[in-house]
Amino acid sequence: xxxxxAMIVSRFDPILMIxxxxxEACIGLIGSLPRFALARCALWLVLVLMxxxxxxxxxxxxxxxxxxxxxxxxxxxxxxxxxxxxxNAPKLRGAYAVVALPGLSxxxxxxxxxxxxxxxxxxxxxxxxxxxIAGPAAGDGPGPQGxxxxxxxxxxxxxxxxxxxxxxxxxxxxxxTQGRWKRTRIDAVPPKRAARxxxxxxxxxxxxxxxxxxxxxxxxxxxxxxxxxxSVETVPLPTGANVVLQGDLxxxxxxxxxxxxxxxxxxxxxxxxSRSSTxxxxxxxxxxxxxxxxxxxxxxxLGRDLAGGLLVAWRDRTRNEVMLARSVGGKVQKSVITDxxxxxxxxxxSRRKIVGTALAIAVLPNGRSVVAVQDASQARIVxxxxxxxxxxxxxxxxxxxxxxxxxxxIGQVDGTVLVSWLEIDPNGSGExxxxxxxxxxxxxxx
Numbered sequence: 359x360x361x362x363x364a365m366i367v368s369r370f371d372p373i374l375m376i377x378x379x380x381x382e383a384c385i386g387l388i389g390s391l392p393r394f395a396l397a398r399c400a401l402w403l404v405l406v407l408m409x410x411x412x413x414x415x416x417x418x419x420x421x422x423x424x425x426x427x428x429x430x431x432x433x434x435x436x437x438x439x440x441x442x443x444x445x446n447a448p449k450l451r452g453a454y455a456v457v458a459l460p461g462l463s464x465x466x467x468x469x470x471x472x473x474x475x476x477x478x479x480x481x482x483x484x485x486x487x488x489x490x491i492a493g494p495a496a497g498d499g500p501g502p503q504g505x506x507x508x509x510x511x512x513x514x515x516x517x518x519x520x521x522x523x524x525x526x527x528x529x530x531x532x533x534x535t536q537g538r539w540k541r542t543r544i545d546a547v548p549p550k551r552a553a554r555x556x557x558x559x560x561x562x563x564x565x566x567x568x569x570x571x572x573x574x575x576x577x578x579x580x581x582x583x584x585x586x587x588x589s590v591e592t593v594p595l596p597t598g599a600n601v602v603l604q605g606d607l608x609x610x611x612x613x614x615x616x617x618x619x620x621x622x623x624x625x626x627x628x629x630x631x632s633r634s635s636t637x638x639x640x641x642x643x644x645x646x647x648x649x650x651x652x653x654x655x656x657x658x659x660l661g662r663d664l665a666g667g668l669l670v671a672w673r674d675r676t677r678n679e680v681m682l683a684r685s686v687g688g689k690v691q692k693s694v695i696t697d698x699x700x701x702x703x704x705x706x707x708s709r710r711k712i713v714g715t716a717l718a719i720a721v722l723p724n725g726r727s728v729v730a731v732q733d734a735s736q737a738r739i740v741x742x743x744x745x746x747x748x749x750x751x752x753x754x755x756x757x758x759x760x761x762x763x764x765x766x767x768i769g770q771v772d773g774t775v776l777v778s779w780l781e782i783d784p785n786g787s788g789e790x791x792x793x794x795x796x797x798x799x800x801x802x803x804x
Contacts, residue, residue, distance in 0.1 A: 447479045447486055448472060451789040453606065455519075456766040456778055457511035464768055464776060467509040467519055469502070470495065471789040476504025476521050478534075479792065491532060491539055492521060501525030508558045510565070518565040520558045527553060529569060529580070531588075544580055546588040557609035561616050566633075568593070568609045568618055577607065577620060579633070593618060593631050593638050600624050610660040610668070617668055621655040628655025628672050644672060644681070652676035661719040663727070671695070671729050673714030680714040680731050680742075695729050695742050695750050711735035720767035720775065728775050730765035737761035739779050741797065755795055760784065762793075774798050 430436075447466075454468030463482040470477040475493025479486065490496040493503035507521035517534040529544045529552040544567075552569040559566050567580040577593045595601045601622045608619035616633040627645030631638055644654040653675040661669040663684065670683040680695040698711040716732035726744035731752075733740055739762045742750040755762065760781040768776040775797040780790035 447488055447792055448477050449783070449786075449789040449791055450477075450780055451787075452505055453507070454764065454766070454780070454792075455507065455509035456768055456776075457509050457517060458768045458770065458776075459511060459517075460515045462770055462772065465509075465511075465517070466778065466792060467491075467507055468792075469504045469507065471787070474502040476507055478539075481794070489539070491519070492523065492530065492541065503530075506554065506556055508556050508567075510558050510560055512560060512563070518558055518560065520556050520565075520567045520569075522552055522556065527551075529556075529567070531565065531567065531580075531582075542586075544588050546580060546590050547578075555605070555607045557607040557618070559609040559611040559616060561611040561633075566609065566611065566616055568607050570603060570607070575603075576601070577603065577618065577631075579618075579638075591633075591638065594640050596622075596629065596640055596642055601629075605656045605658075608658055608660045610662055612662055612668070613666050617660055619655075619658040619660045619670065619672075621658060623656075626653035626655070626675075628658055628670075630670070643670065644674070644683075654681070657715070657717050659717045659719045661721060661727075663721055664725045669719060669721070669727060671717050671719045673717065678710050678713065680717065680729065682719075682727065682729060684727070693748075693750070696731055696740065696752060698733075698735070713740070716764055718765045718767040720769040722769045722775065723771065723773055728767055728769060730767050730777060732763065732765060737763065737782075739765045739777065741765075741767070741775065741777055743775070743797070753797065755779070760790075763790065770796075 448470035449472065450468035451471040452469050454466055456464060456466050458464050459480070463480065465478060465480040467476070467478055470490070473490065473493065473495035475495035476491045477495070478489040478491055491504070492498055494500060502524045504521045505524055507519065509517060509519040511517045519532040519534075521530050521532070522528070523530060527550045529547040531542045531544055533540050547569070551572050553572050554570045557568045564582055568577055569580070571578040571592070574592060576595050579591045579593060580588050581591060582588050602624050603620055604623040605621045610617055614634065618631040620629040620631065621627070622629055625642070625646050627642045629640055630643040631640040645652060655672050656675060658670065658672040663669055667685045672681055673679070674681055677697070679697045681692055682695055683690055683692045685691070696713050698713040699708055700711065701708050712734040713731050715734040718730040720728045722728060728744070729742045729750070731740045731742060738757060739755040740752050741755065742752045745751055755777060758781060762779045763782055764780050766778045770776055777795045777797065779793055781793050782788065782790040
C-alpha cells in the first residue's frame with residue numbers, strides 16, 4: 359500500500375465507527391478530508407457513499423446494484439438470494455400441446471390463464487420465445503381464446519394448430535411457416551358446433567382436425583383441399599347402443615390413413631375409427647369385449663412406430679393398468695406398462711397407486727416406445743421406456759414439491775426424450791408453470 363493510500367485509509371477509520379450518529383456528523387467528517395486524496399481515489403469515494411447510506415435510518419438497497427445471485431427486496435430493503443424461477447414463459451392452464459421442431463428445438467401451444475390467450479412458447483436450449491396467437495394479448499379484444507387447442511408439426515418445421523374461440527365458440531386454424539403465423543376461421547363449422555375437445559394431425563401433408571360435434575353428439579372431422587377450402591366429415595359411431603363420448607380425442611396420421619381414438623362413457627369402451635380411401639369405419643377396440651369386462655380408454659393416446667404401425671396406449675380403469683397395444687408380426691400384442699403396484703416398506707403388504715389418468719406416447723429413433731404416465735395418487739409423472747427385451751423400465755421425474763400434471767413427450771433426434779408437464783401453483787386456480795426434463799439415458803432414473 360502506498361503512503362497516500364495509507365493516509366486515506368487512516369482518515370476513513372473514524373467514519374466507519376460513527377454510523378450510528380446523525381447524517382450531519384458523517385458529512386462533516388468527510389468535509390475534513392484533503393481534497394487531493396478525494397480526487398486521487400474514486401474507489402474510496404464509493405466507500406464513503408456506502409457508509410453514508412449506512413448512516414441513514416431508512417437504508418434501502420437499489421434495484422440493479424445488488425451482488426450477482428441476489429436481488430433487491432423492496433419490502434425489506436435488503437439484497438436477498440434470487441428464488442429459482444421458471445423460464446420466462448406464461449403460466450398455462452388445461453390441456454396443451456408440444457411439437458418437435460428441426461434440430462433440437464421444440465415448442466408448446468397452450469392457454470395462458472393470466473392473459474386469457476392462446477400462446478406459443480418456442481424453446482431452443484436456454485432461449486425462450488413467446489408469441490400470443492389469439493385472445494386479448496394478441497389484440498383480439500376481450501374474451502378468452504385457446505382453452506381448447508391442439509398442434510402438430512410437419513417434418514419441414516411448419517406447424518398446424520387448431521383452437522376454439524370461447525367467446526363465439528368458433529373453430530380456428532393456424533399455420534406457421536418461416537416463423538410467421540396465418541390464422542383462418544373455419545367457416546365450414548358454424549359457431550357453437552365445436553366444443554370441449556379437438557385434435558389435429560397431418561395426412562399426405564394436409565391437416566385433419568377432429569372435434570366433438572354439438573349437433574350430432576359424436577365427432578366430426580375437418581379436411582382441407584389443395585385450394586385451402588375446408589369441408590366437414592362425420593365419423594360414424596358403433597351401432598346397437600347409445601354412445602356418449604368423454605375425455606380427450608387422439609388423432610394420428612399415417613401412410614395409408616388416419617386413426618382416431620375415443621372413449622365411450624356408456625359402455626366403458628375404447629373406440630378406434632379409421633379413415634381410408636373408402637371413408638370412416640369405427641370399432642370397439644378394448645373394454646367390454648367378451649370375457650374381459652373392463653372399463654378401458656379414458657384416456658387414450660395414439661402414435662406410430664418407425665414402420666408406420668399403430669400404437670395405442672390407454673388406461674384400464676377397472677384393473678388400474680396402463681396398456682400398450684401394437685402390431686407385431688401381423689398380430690396385436692398388448693403389454694402392461696404399469697399397474698401401480700408397490701410394496702409397503704417394513705410391512706409384508708402391497709398397495710396400488712392410481713396410474714394413467716393422463717398419458718403421452720413417443721417413439722425413439724431406435725424404434726423403442728416411451729410412455730409417460732400420470733401418477734394421480736402422488737401427483738407425479740412417471741416415464742416408462744421400452745428395453746431391449748421388450749419390457750418397460752420406469753423413471754420418476756424430479757420434483758420441486760409441486761403437483762405435476764399433464765405429461766407430454768417428444769422423442770428427439772439425438773436419441774433423448776424430452777418430458778414436459780405443468781407444475782401446478784399451490785394457491786392458484788389450476789394454472790402451472792411449464793417444466794421440461796431431458797432423459798439422456800432413456801430407461802434410467804435421472
